[in-house]
Amino acid sequence: MATNRPRKRLVGRRGVTGGARSPRYRVYWHGPLHRKGGLGGASKAYARALRRQGIPVQAGSSRAIKRPTAASPGKRVLVYHYPPHTMSPARAKRLGYDKVVLNTVWETTRIPARWRRAMNRYDAVLVPTRHNRKAMYDSGVQVPVYLAPHGVNTGGFRPSNPPAKLPGSQGRFVFLSVFGFQHRKNPEALLRAYWEEFTDQDNVLLVIKTSGYGNDEDGAWIRNRISRYRASLRIAHRTAPLLLLTRHLDGRELKGLYTAADAFVLPTRGEGVGMPFMEAMASGIPCIATAWGGQMDFLTPSNSFLVPYRLRRPAVSMGKNSAISRSFREIFAEKDQLWAEADLGMLKLQMRRAYANPSLCREKGRLGRRDMLGLGWQAAGRAMSSALDRVVADARGSRKAALTVGAMQKKTAGPKTARVGGHRPGDPERNRRPWLDSRFRRQPR
Numbered sequence: 518m519a520t521n522r523p524r525k526r527l528v529g530r531r532g533v534t535g536g537a538r539s540p541r542y543r544v545y546w547h548g549p550l551h552r553k554g555g556l557g558g559a560s561k562a563y564a565r566a567l568r569r570q571g572i573p574v575q576a577g578s579s580r581a582i583k584r585p586t587a588a589s590p591g592k593r594v595l596v597y598h599y600p601p602h603t604m605s606p607a608r609a610k611r612l613g614y615d616k617v618v619l620n621t622v623w624e625t626t627r628i629p630a631r632w633r634r635a636m637n638r639y640d641a642v643l644v645p646t647r648h649n650r651k652a653m654y655d656s657g658v659q660v661p662v663y664l665a666p667h668g669v670n671t672g673g674f675r676p677s678n679p680p681a682k683l684p685g686s687q688g689r690f691v692f693l694s695v696f697g698f699q700h701r702k703n704p705e706a707l708l709r710a711y712w713e714e715f716t717d718q719d720n721v722l723l724v725i726k727t728s729g730y731g732n733d734e735d736g737a738w739i740r741n742r743i744s745r746y747r748a749s750l751r752i753a754h755r756t757a758p759l760l761l762l763t764r765h766l767d768g769r770e771l772k773g774l775y776t777a778a779d780a781f782v783l784p785t786r787g788e789g790v791g792m793p794f795m796e797a798m799a800s801g802i803p804c805i806a807t808a809w810g811g812q813m814d815f816l817t818p819s820n821s822f823l824v825p826y827r828l829r830r831p832a833v834s835m836g837k838n839s840a841i842s843r844s845f846r847e848i849f850a851e852k853d854q855l856w857a858e859a860d861l862g863m864l865k866l867q868m869r870r871a872y873a874n875p876s877l878c879r880e881k882g883r884l885g886r887r888d889m890l891g892l893g894w895q896a897a898g899r900a901m902s903s904a905l906d907r908v909v910a911d912a913r914g915s916r917k918a919a920l921t922v923g924a925m926q927k928k929t930a931g932p933k934t935a936r937v938g939g940h941r942p943g944d945p946e947r948n949r950r951p952w953l954d955s956r957f958r959r960q961p962r
Contacts, residue, residue, distance in 0.1 A: 542591045542909050545614070546576040548598030553765075555792040559667060560598050563620065566668065566898025572905070580604060584612045592909050596620050596643070601635035616640045616908055620665070622789030623649050624701060624810065625831065626855040628656045629848050636660065641908045643901060645790045646811035661911070663904035666814065668894030669795040674772055676801030676886060681773035685758055689722045690872050693778035693802070695771075695793040696785075698727045698739055700835055700844040703807075706784045706859055708743065708759075709750060714865040715757035721872055723782075726762045726774060730843050736763030742841040749839065775800035780871045780878050784824060784859035786831070788812050795892065798885030803878050805867050809857040815892060820885035822867040826857035834858065 544567055548560035564576040575586075580603055585593045592615040597604050606617040619636060620643040628636075636642055636658050643665040644650050650662045683691065692711070696702040704727070711723045729739055740761060747756075766774065775781070781797035782805040788794075791812035794804050798820060806816055808823040816823065832850040834840060849856070871878050 542594045542615075542905070543573040543575065543585075544905070545585055545593065545595045546574055546598065547579065547582065547595065547604075548576070548620070550576060550578040552578075559792070562668060562670075562894050563598075563665075563897065563901060566894045567902060567905075569895065570898045570902040572902055582609050582612060585614060592616060594618060594905060594909060596905075597639075600632070601639065602631050606638045606640070618643060618905070618908055620644075621649075622646075622811070623652050624787035624789050624856065625849060626652055626655065626828070627851065627853050628652055628658075629851055633657050641904075643904055646814045648811040648813065649789055661908070663907065665901035665904050666892065666897055667790045667792065667795065668897035669792070669799050669889055669892055671799045671886075671889055671893050673768070674775065674796045674799035676776060676882075678772045678776045678800065680777035681770060683722070683724060683760060683774075683777050685760060686722050686724070686777065689720050690780075690875065691778045692721065692723045692780055692782050692805075692868065692871075693726070693774060693797070694723070694781065694783050695726045695774070695796075696783055698729050698734065698842045700831075700840055700842050701786050701849060701856070702842070703784045703786050703859065704743075704842055705746065705839050706861055706864060707782065708746065710784070710861055710864040710868060711759070712747065712750065712752055712756040714869055715872075717755040717757060719757050719872070721757050722760060723757065724760045724762065724774070724778065726766065726771075728763055728765075734843065736761075739763055746839065746841045771796075772800070775802060778802050779875060780805055780822070780868075782806075782868060782871075784864050785810060785812075786834075786858065787856040791816075795889060798882070799889040801882040801886045803871070803881035803885055805864070805871060807857050807859045815888060817888075820881050820888055822871055822881070824859045824864050824867055826859050828855040829858045830854065831856050 546560075546564045546567075548564070549557045550561050550564070551557065552560075564574050568574050580599055582595065582604060593613060594616045595609050595614040596618045598620040601619050601621060609617045617639050618641050619639045622645055633656050636653070637660055639660055641661045641663060642653060642658065643663050644653065645665060645667040647664065650664060653662045694707055696704070698704065704725075707725075715721050727739060729735060740763075743761065775797055778797075780803055781794065783793065784807050785791065786807070788810040791806070791810065794806060794812045794816060797804055798815070803821055804816060805822040806812055806824065807826050808816075809826050809828075830850075831854055832846070835844045835846055835850060844850070
């Protein structure tokens with residue numbers, strides 16, 4: 518197991534240095550630290566954030582749980598950042614851990630059945646958004662579920678980053694989308710809305726950064742799937758250009774991709790968090806997004822262009838001939854699971870609206886950047902350490918305790934989730950006619 522020792526100065530709680538009292542517990546973090554992309558980055562960032570709060574953290578990427586090696590006062594808390602059914606909390610207790618906590622995320626209205634059975638064997642569950650917590654409780658999770666919101670690196674993702682040089686983007690309004698090439702991300706709606714709404718006479722460009730989930734899902738495979746889908750739509754006019762990026766981008770390139778764009782767009786069917794939304798907003802560009810999912814903890818009508826939706830069974834769209842990407846049916850198509858299908862017509866209108874109003878995009882981007890400054894990893898570390906404090910203190914583990922912590926975190930977790938159709942102070946549309954508000958308030962069937 519790889520061991521990352523805490524800095525010597527960070528020996529107390531809440532990052533207090535010098536003569537602070539010894540911590541009441543030590544965290545043993547098991548997560549995908551080696552993995553590239555959002556999940557691996559988040560796992561590393563959470564572990565670092567806890568250390569900054571003065572909590573000793575021993576971190577490793579192995580799923581194999583061994584006896585805790587550090588001889589130190591206080592409780593031994595195992596935080597497991599892998600699928601819940603891949604580890605036995607009972608065995609971890611026998612190995613010497615006092616508390617076993619799951620850190621996880623979910624995207625649809627219900628978690629998989631085997632996840633529910635496994636989760637109820639943990640002492641508590643940590644999730645990044647209220648969307649996740651509702652899905653857990655609605656699925657029958659009985660142990661406490663605490664909010665530990667994701668952070669975003671606002672120092673790395675910032676408006677001043679040099680923009681990437683994108684072929685064909687000179688003088689054009691650039692839409693950007695960043696996602697893994699899977700059905701949940703809804704690439705079909707994104708492509709269809711763009712191709713049907715914009716022609717070669719519009720001064721616009723859609724840039725998609727994506728990648729597949731296996732050796733056979735390479736760039737050529739993705740391009741072929743998109744090309745066949747384009748042909749199936751039988752669009753009569755000449756469409757606006759599309760730039761598809763499928764190679765790996767390093768951190769500098771990715772940051773420059775955001776600042777080269779005018780708006781970020783992703784009509785996702787479901788997100789546990791939506792890290793690309795946070796990275797886009799931290800970079801100062803607004804989001805065009807489905808108004809359902811974990812991203813609604815920080816997307817508002819003030820900083821984004823929200824798209825209404827209907828809740829639908831995932832299996833319905835997975836079975837259509839128009840589906841072009843990996844479905845992950847085995848986890849997203851169980852009984853009673855629902856996710857959001859963005860309104861295609863409204864997606865087109867919001868994309869057109871962003872294109873026609875670059876000054877509005879800049880203002881929404883400014884507000885989004887401001888909101889993200891309150892959602893850094895320092896705040897995430899405070900939220901997670903507060904939740905772990907309660908887990909260690911609550912011998913029985915109660916759902917009421919989790920809800921109490923959730924209420925406290927809601928007061929300090931950055932921008933409130935605005936009711937769709939409402940406006941916050943500083944909203945550039947505050948004095949305008951609420952744009953299609955009645956459509957947003959429509960209840961999904």
